[in-house]
Amino acid sequence: MADTITDLTETEAQAQAEAFRAGRDERAIAAAKETRTPTVVVDDVHIVYKVHGASAGKGSATSALSRLISRKRSPAITEVHAVRGVSFTAYKGEAIGLIGSNGSGKSTLLSAIAGLLPTEKGGIYTNGQPSLLGVNAALMDDLTGERNVVLGCLAMGMSPAQVKERYQGIVDFSGINEKGEFINLPMRTYSSGMAARLRFSIAAAKTHDVLLIDEALSTGDQAFQRRSEARIRELRKEAGTVFLVSHNNNAIRDTCERTIWIETGKLIMDGPTDEVVGMYERGERP
Amino acid sequence: MSTVSEPVNLSLPGGVDTGLTPKQLADKYGLTVSGARPGLFAYTKQLWGRRHFIMAFATARLVAQYTTAKMGQVWQVVTPLLNCAVFYLVFGVMLKNRDIPEYIPWLCTGVFIFQFSQSAIQSGTGAISYNLGLIRALHFPRACVPIAFTVIQLQQLLISMVVLIAILLGFQIPVGPTWLLVIPALLFQSLFNTGLALIMARIGAKTSDVSQLMPFILRTWMYVSGVMYSIAGSVHTWNPVAQFIMRVNPASVYMELIRHSLMPQIYDKHKYAKYQVLPPHIWALAIGWGVVMFVIGYVFFWKAEEEYGRG
Numbered sequence A: 001m002a003d004t005i006t007d008l009t010e011t012e013a014q015a016q017a018e019a020f021r022a023g024r025d026e027r028a029i030a031a032a033k034e035t036r037t038p039t040v041v042v043d044d045v046h047i048v049y050k051v052h053g054a055s056a057g058k059g060s061a062t063s064a065l066s067r068l069i070s071r072k073r074s075p076a077i078t079e080v081h082a083v084r085g086v087s088f089t090a091y092k093g094e095a096i097g098l099i100g101s102n103g104s105g106k107s108t109l110l111s112a113i114a115g116l117l118p119t120e121k122g123g124i125y126t127n128g129q130p131s132l133l134g135v136n137a138a139l140m141d142d143l144t145g146e147r148n149v150v151l152g153c154l155a156m157g158m159s160p161a162q163v164k165e166r167y168q169g170i171v172d173f174s175g176i177n178e179k180g181e182f183i184n185l186p187m188r189t190y191s192s193g194m195a196a197r198l199r200f201s202i203a204a205a206k207t208h209d210v211l212l213i214d215e216a217l218s219t220g221d222q223a224f225q226r227r228s229e230a231r232i233r234e235l236r237k238e239a240g241t242v243f244l245v246s247h248n249n250n251a252i253r254d255t256c257e258r259t260i261w262i263e264t265g266k267l268i269m270d271g272p273t274d275e276v277v278g279m280y281e282r283g284e285r286p
Numbered sequence B: 001m002s003t004v005s006e007p008v009n010l011s012l013p014g015g016v017d018t019g020l021t022p023k024q025l026a027d028k029y030g031l032t033v034s035g036a037r038p039g040l041f042a043y044t045k046q047l048w049g050r051r052h053f054i055m056a057f058a059t060a061r062l063v064a065q066y067t068t069a070k071m072g073q074v075w076q077v078v079t080p081l082l083n084c085a086v087f088y089l090v091f092g093v094m095l096k097n098r099d100i101p102e103y104i105p106w107l108c109t110g111v112f113i114f115q116f117s118q119s120a121i122q123s124g125t126g127a128i129s130y131n132l133g134l135i136r137a138l139h140f141p142r143a144c145v146p147i148a149f150t151v152i153q154l155q156q157l158l159i160s161m162v163v164l165i166a167i168l169l170g171f172q173i174p175v176g177p178t179w180l181l182v183i184p185a186l187l188f189q190s191l192f193n194t195g196l197a198l199i200m201a202r203i204g205a206k207t208s209d210v211s212q213l214m215p216f217i218l219r220t221w222m223y224v225s226g227v228m229y230s231i232a233g234s235v236h237t238w239n240p241v242a243q244f245i246m247r248v249n250p251a252s253v254y255m256e257l258i259r260h261s262l263m264p265q266i267y268d269k270h271k272y273a274k275y276q277v278l279p280p281h282i283w284a285l286a287i288g289w290g291v292v293m294f295v296i297g298y299v300f301f302w303k304a305e306e307e308y309g310r311g
C-alpha cells in the first residue's frame, strides 16, 4: 500500500497532480451523465446544536443530586441551526472538496455524515461506515506513537498479523521517524503537525468506503501534503469516496474534481472544482 | 471556464437512475442510515472481532498508568492496605468487632473484593467521557472501552490476590482445596462487574453529574455490604425483608463466598464460639448476579451505541 507512495519524488507527485487536473471539469461533467453508484446521500438535512446555557460547572453532591432528580436542565437552551437543508449525492470514486468560511457548517456536516451528530430533519444514507479524520481527533495522547499505530489499526478491525505487516509502512509514510526515534515517545510530545501526520497515516492504512478529512492535512508540511494527496487519489481508485475540507484551495484543486461550497449552513454551489473554487476565490455568487 | 454558464450539478444521478429522488436512490443501492446501531447479534460479532483491540488497549492503559505515576504499581496495593489498617483501628479496635474469628485476614479479603467491584464502577463511569478522542476518531463497537477497563481491573486484582495470599499465610491460615473455589467466584464477580461497568458507562456518558455522586453511593454501598462487620451477626434481629435485602446484596455475596473459600474453618461452630454463617443459596446468588447483570448491562449499553461520542 503506502510503500509505493513513499518512493514517489516531489516532481513525480507534481506531475501526477498536473495530469490529474488537465481537462478534469469536462470529464467530471461527462461522467455525471453515466450511471454511477452512490455512496453518500444527504437528503435535505438540518442539524441543530442545543447549547445548555451556563449550566455547566460541577456543583456539590447535593446540587448534583437535586439536578438529577428534578431532571431539570438549565432553562436557557440556545439553539444553533448549523446546517439548513443541504442535499447532495456523492458517488463511488469521487473526491469532493468542501469549502466555505469559518463557521459555515463544514465540520458539522462531516460529523453528521460520520454518524456522530443526529439530524434534526432529513436523512443521511451511506455505504458502509464512513471514517472521519478531524484536526483534533486525538488518539491516545499519553501513549507512544507506536502504541497508537498498533491500537488504531486493531480498532479499525485489522488482525494482529495485518498490523505487524503494515506497521513499518505506516511509520514510514508518516515520516515521524525522519528526525529521530519519535515513534517511541508519547504522542503528547508531538507537534500538532506530527500528530496529524501520524493519525492520517493510520487511517489511510485501511481502505475506506467513505473517508472524511476535516482540515487534518493542513498542519502537515509540503512533502507530507504531496504524499497524502497521492494517497487520497489511490484511495479513490480503490473505489472509495473522499471528502476533503481544507482552507488551502490549491490542495482542493489538486485532489478533488468536484467541490461543494456551503455558507451559513446552506449549499451555495455544487459542481466542478475549478469552476466552484474560482467563484469562491473571486467572491462571486452564482 | 470563466463563462458563467448554467451551473452544472454533479449531484444528480445520471444514466438509468436519472430522475430518482435522493431517498429512492439510497434505497435502490442499499445505503443505510449513517451511524445506525447494528443488531445485537451483529454487534456481538463485531465485538468478538475486536478482541485483540480490547486486550491491547487494556495492556497499553495499564502500562501508561504505571509509567506516569512513579509509584503507580505500589499504590495499587498500598491503598487497600491503608484502608485495611484504618478499618481495623475503627471497627476492630474501637468498635470491638475483633471477636470475628481471624478478623484481620477476614477484613482484608473483604476490602480487596469490594475494591474489585468498586474500581470497575469507577472506571466504567468515566470510560466513554475520558476516551472521547478515540471514540470520535475511529469506528469500533463502543463496548470495547468499558470491557477493556474491566480487563484492567482483573489484571490489577491478580496483583491484589498475591498480596492477600501473603497476608493469609502470614496469619497462618491453612491452604486447602476450597481455595480453588476462589477462581469461579471471581469469574462470576468479573461478569457482574462488567455488566455494572457497561451500565455506568452509558449513564456516565450522558450525565456528568453522576461522577459527582459516585463517591457517596460507593461509600454507602461499602458500609451496608459488611466489609468490616459481619452481616449475619448484625441482621438476625431485623425484619425479614431487611434481612433478605442485606443478604442478596451482590457485594456481600461475593465477599462472603470468597471468605468462605479461603477460610472455611471460621464457619465451623465447633471451633469458634462466634462462628460465621454462610447465607443460603449463595452460589446460586453469585451465578445469578453475574449472568443477569452482564446481560442487562450489555443490552443496556448496546441500546445507546449510536449516541456515544455525540454532543
Ligand SMILES: Nc1ncnc2c1ncn2[C@@H]1O[C@H](COP(=O)(O)OP(=O)(O)O)[C@@H](O)[C@H]1O
Pocket (backbone or CB within 6 Å): A049, A050, A051, A080, A081, A082, A100, A101, A102, A103, A104, A105, A106, A107, A108, A109, B311
Ligand atoms: N458543539 C457545538 N455547539 C454549538 N454550536 C456549534 C458547535 N459546533 C459548531 N457550532 C456552530 O455551528 C456552526 C458551524 O460550525 P462548524 O461546522 O464548526 O463550521 P466550519 O467547520 O465550517 O468552520 C457555527 O455557527 C458554530 O458556532
Ligand SMILES: [Mg+2]
Pocket (backbone or CB within 6 Å): A106, A107, A108
Ligand atoms: Mg471546521
